[in-house]
Amino acid sequence: MASQHIRVLPVNVANKIAAGEVVERPASVLKELLENAFDAEATHVDVEITAGGRRLIAVSDNGQGMGRDDALLSLERMATSKIRDVDDIEHIDTLGFRGEALAAIASVSRLRLVTCDAEGRPGTEILVAGGTLRDVRDIGAPVGTLIEARDLFFNVPARRKFLRSYQTELSHVRAQFLVHALGHPEAGLTLKVDGRMAYELAGGATLEERIRELFGPGHEDRLRAVRREDPEVKVTGYVGLPELNRADRNEQYLFVNGRATGAPLLAYAIREGYHSLLAKGRHPTVFLFVTLDPGLVDVNVHPTKKEVRFRHPSAVRDAVIAGIRDALQLEPAGGAAGADAIEHADEPLRAAGAESALQIEDLPHARAFKYPRLPVSGAERQPSPGDRPPLAEGTDGAPEGSGGAEPLSAEAADSLGSTPWAWCRVLGQVGSLYVVLETEDGLVLMDPHAAHERVLYERFMKQFQSGRIQTQNLLMPENVELAPKDALRVRKSLDLFKKMGFGIAEFGGDAFVVDCVPSAFTGASMKHLLVEVARHLEEAGGRGGKERWREESITQAACKAAVKARDRLTLEEIERLVIDLARTDMPYTCPHGRPTLILTSFHELNRKFGRE
Ligand code: ADP
Ligand code: MG
DSSP, X not given: OOOOXXXXXXXXXXXXXXXXXHOSSHHHHHHHHHHHHHHTTOSEEEEEEEXXXXXXXXXXXXXXXXXXXXXXXXXXXXXXXXXXXXGGGGSOOSSOOSSOHHHHHHHTSEEEEEEEOTTSOOXXXXXXXXXXXXXXXXEOOOSEEEEEEESTTTTOHHHHHHOOOHHHHHHHHXXXXXXXXXXXXXXXXXXXXXXXXXXXXXXXXXXXXXXXHXXXXXXXXXXXXXXXXXXXXXXXXXXXXXXXXXXXXXXXXXXXXXXEOBOHHXXXXXXXXXXXXXXXXXXXXXXXXXXXXXXXXXXXXXXXXXXXXXXXXXXXXXXXXXXXXXXXXXXXXXXXXXXXXXXXXXXXXXXXXOSSOOOOSSSOOOXXXXXXXXXXXSOOOSOOTTOOXXXXXXXXXXXXXXXXXXXXXXXXXXXXXXXXXXXXXXXXXXXXXXXXXXXXXXXXXXXXXXXXXXXXXXXXXXXXXXXXXXXXXXXXXXXXXXXXXXXXXXXXXXXXXXXXXXXXXXXXXXEEEEEEEEGGGTTOOHHHHXXXXXXXXXXXXXXXXXXXXXXXXXXXXXXXXXXXXXXXXXXXXXXXXXXXXXXXXXXXXXXXXXXXXXXXXXXXXXXXXXXX
16 A cells, blocks of 8 residues: 655666756767867867767867776766856856766767876776766876767667758767867867768867868958957957848857857847848858856756856847947947937937037038938828928839839838838938938938849849749840850850840850840840859859859849949939838848948947047
8 A cells, every 4th residue: 555656766767867858969969078078178179970970979189188086977977077066056167067968978878988187197998888887997098088979879769769860960960060169269170970081170270260161261251350348248259241141040159158059138139230131031140259257147047058048138138239230330220219200300300419409500501301301111101391202203213013102001111120210311422422311320321333233133033033023125126245155154044034034035156135124124234234144153153053043143143234234313213212222121231242321320420429
């Protein structure tokens, strides 16, 4: 009757269960082993993997190593040299501290540990299988530690079944290796996969050199250095220009006090840092190192330390946002100023912080009514007194169907979440090129060519993707003679051109005749367009084979050619352009990734003038 039901589990069963938390797959073993190596102050680490890590994961380091007693203890659960009491958890400056990893790995693999410290004693070799100690003996070994974990989950069939394909596991392993290689550019690292050397990274590198080595030359041209030092938080590293965006976060490397980690807060700060530079669902490339007093970070929130928490989240968030925006040379994202400013549309705008509006007597009046505000966000549906009505219909820069300045329906306005400002006005032009605008946030310079390219690009891509390309027949079909190499490239893409709405045919030799173009590109010189396309396709190189990439090349080239063809724009066209640009998905860059707009916020001006 009183039979006992609750039993204490044997140690190795308990370990096996606990292992489930730490060891999910080969890459998690690698993570723990690499963290241990760096905690032991290794300056060189060799990693070897076979069969995606199922057969072998080996990490050998030249760190401090262990004496025999420590080596035996290191395999026990809850055994760590890194903290002594509960208070130490409050300021952890090592990667490990839970004392779980080695015990966990040893309980679900056949583990061999060879280690030797610098005390001049012989090294130690320990063999463990499925958590059971098999052998301990002296062995000659260099100072440092080698751990080989073989046959992962050999004694836990249920877990083994959950391992994915060799390729998938390998890609996780590789990602883990990259993270540590980036986190420790000063260390030399190698990775051998199935007996073949995959990476051989020399130590003593800077982060920049390491990035170049891992991602190839050229990558760093599209990165900007981050250097932000706030009183509590330092943020360094590199962030990619918006053009380096992708659909996943696989190129986001985040480190908090040297630990590769994540935190919802950091993800949010990155999104904010790139505010409106990236379309929804696209993620930038970042290599960010957040450094702060270890007492201000809680690393003990997740068994694999995948996430951390901050004691002062807003300090971290602000530093990351500001670091990114400084690096991309953007001003802080505008606050909620927009909505109020609209209500006073006919007053001259006052820089925030300026006590009273200042008027200069002898200058021609630059009052609001001379430079009417253009509503760009759709938020302003009622034109203010004194404002000109938003642009007259159908200026010639705007083919029909382009989503013009007509007042927007409520849903349409809602979907325009990303418009940079609610209104702006065109003040003039400088350097016979740049357009000077005032918005509620500050002063904006616009490169009209880049802006126009962005507008045409999105206009055409939308039509193309929806399968409704508007085309226009040319009154006079245009004959274009190309250089033989260019002609070859164009010829190869003829079908694609046709699919994209161009009426183009071969005309003998290296000549082509064009009699119809998508309306987005009317006015472009066909010769320019085709030469430009050929150049783009050439740059595409190996990637040129991919149809989607070729479509983009052709579109970008066509936009460029169409814009080049126009060397005069009326004020109305410029106004139109500003509105069209503000309503694109990615108003801040042209399709080639160059900036279209440079904002100097009032906040920034006030700061520069020492007003705040
Ligand atoms: P933790 O890293 O959380 O302390 P581990 O189980 O990963 O726990 O390691 C247990 C202990 O073994 C560490 O605290 C450290 O003293 C020792 N150790 C593990 N790996 C190494 C290594 N590569 N070099 C030197 N010591 C190591
Ligand atoms: Mg550890």
